[in-house]
Amino acid sequence: MTFDTLIDRRGTHSSKWDGMEAYYGVSPDDGLAMWVADMDFRAPQAVQDAVKAFHDVGIYGYYGDYGSYYDAIRWWMAERHGWMVDQEAIFSTHGLVNGFALCIDTFTKPGDGIVLFTPVYHAFARVIAAADRQVVECPLVLEGGRYTYDFDAYDSQMTGSERMVVLCSPHNPGGRVWTKAELQAVAAFAKRHDLILISDEIHHDLVLPGNKHIPMTHIDGIEDRLIMMTAATKTFNIAGAHIGNVIIPDPDLRAVFGRKMNGMGMSPNCFGPLMVAAAYSPEGAEWVDALCAYLNTNRQHFDEGINAIPGLRSMPMEATYLAWVDFSDTGMSPAEFRERVEKGARIAANYGDSFGTGGESFLRFNLGTPLSRINEAVSRLQLAFKDLQ
Numbered sequence: 001m002t003f004d005t006l007i008d009r010r011g012t013h014s015s016k017w018d019g020m021e022a023y024y025g026v027s028p029d030d031g032l033a034m035w036v037a038d039m040d041f042r043a044p045q046a047v048q049d050a051v052k053a054f055h056d057v058g059i060y061g062y063y064g065d066y067g068s069y070y071d072a073i074r075w076w077m078a079e080r081h082g083w084m085v086d087q088e089a090i091f092s093t094h095g096l097v098n099g100f101a102l103c104i105d106t107f108t109k110p111g112d113g114i115v116l117f118t119p120v121y122h123a124f125a126r127v128i129a130a131a132d133r134q135v136v137e138c139p140l141v142l143e144g145g146r147y148t149y150d151f152d153a154y155d156s157q158m159t160g161s162e163r164m165v166v167l168c169s170p171h172n173p174g175g176r177v178w179t180k181a182e183l184q185a186v187a188a189f190a191k192r193h194d195l196i197l198i199s200d201e202i203h204h205d206l207v208l209p210g211n212k213h214i215p216m217t218h219i220d221g222i223e224d225r226l227i228m229m230t231a232a233t234k235t236f237n238i239a240g241a242h243i244g245n246v247i248i249p250d251p252d253l254r255a256v257f258g259r260k261m262n263g264m265g266m267s268p269n270c271f272g273p274l275m276v277a278a279a280y281s282p283e284g285a286e287w288v289d290a291l292c293a294y295l296n297t298n299r300q301h302f303d304e305g306i307n308a309i310p311g312l313r314s315m316p317m318e319a320t321y322l323a324w325v326d327f328s329d330t331g332m333s334p335a336e337f338r339e340r341v342e343k344g345a346r347i348a349a350n351y352g353d354s355f356g357t358g359g360e361s362f363l364r365f366n367l368g369t370p371l372s373r374i375n376e377a378v379s380r381l382q383l384a385f386k387d388l389q
């Protein structure tokens with residue numbers, strides 16, 4: 001397996017490559033797409049083989065017998081995360097944004113507050129607002145250049161109308177792998193304010209060497225209010241399969257959610273379960289280990305190049321392939337630094353303010369691409385900010 005191969009994704013219905021001109025004015029002719037969170041790598045061979053075998057039959061009928069799908073999920077969580085999952089606790093949704101929307105619909109009412117620790121993955125706030133609930137922003141604080149929490153401040157913000165809190169673990173966009181003490185503090189906060197705790201752990205496999213992710217299920221005393229969300233899609237670069245899991249340890253919460261799922265008439269498309277079953281395998285595990293080592297090299301090259309530009313700071317990444325770069329020390333407005341990145345460097349990167357309060361002076365760069373492209377991006381950025389050198 002090699003992650004060095006440059007694959008031309010233009011004209012393949014790729015949101016990242018084929019959508020960047022419309023969003024950022026960066027032409028795919030010579031632009032670099034570093035925004036949407038999917039990678040420019042082929043999925044593991046085992047996944048490609050499973051799709052090919054299915055495709056060779058040429059009949060795309062209703063999918064049945066989810067046994068291998070559930071077995072694979074349970075095997076992966078036990079093997080990779082030390083987490084024993086009951087099959088009855090697993091619900092398959094059309095991805096985690098969909099899973100989150102279903103949780104909002106099931107466990108909260110219009111007008112209720114839902115707490116986000118910002119900056120955080122932008123779709124959370126979008127879905128909360130679209131469901132007529134209130135986004136309650138609790139800004140993360142910077143300590144030694146990394147994000148952490150300030151629960152005294154959050155406690156004083158609570159009004160009693162909050163019903164749910166969302167944790168992004170590991171953290172997108174800050175790349176943090178939360179410590180056990182931080183997870184315990186999040187759990188205690190949820191209990192203090194009687195909130196359902198959603199733990200979105202979609203990035204839990206993309207942990208860089210030297211760091212260890214702890215699933216929220218490993219934290220004591222939270223089980224009766226905890227909803228886990230996981231997916232194979234981010235890990236194995238199969239996001240287009242639109243499949244993910246809401247996993248609910250508590251039987252009572254599970255029963256309520258199960259009724260909602262039945263009421264929605266939801267079931268996965270035929271490709272999702274077979275891709276997940278193939279991915280959550282020993283071959284998949286080997287691929288992910290190699291991927292994380294590769295991403296770590298990308299991160300080192302990117303950080304070294306970016307931190308050499310006066311005024312730019314790349315946050316140390318412990319997980320994900322998403323680099324979070326602060327431009328505040330350039331003294332430029334967001335419009336000014338975006339112009340240099342898009343027009344000067346011809347790079348499409350996510351705007352920090354879309355991640356909520358605290359993200360205004362940042363851009364998020366996707367490093368899930370061959371190293372040669374990372375090096376090209378760094379050279380272009382160094383040139384675009386040359387006058388600061």
Ligand SMILES: Cc1ncc(COP(=O)(O)O)c(C=O)c1O
Binds near residue numbers: 037172200233242243
């Ligand atoms: C934290 C987080 N949750 C959910 C998603 C999207 O999940 P899905 O594609 O399953 O809806 C992303 C995508 O980047 C993410 O970063």
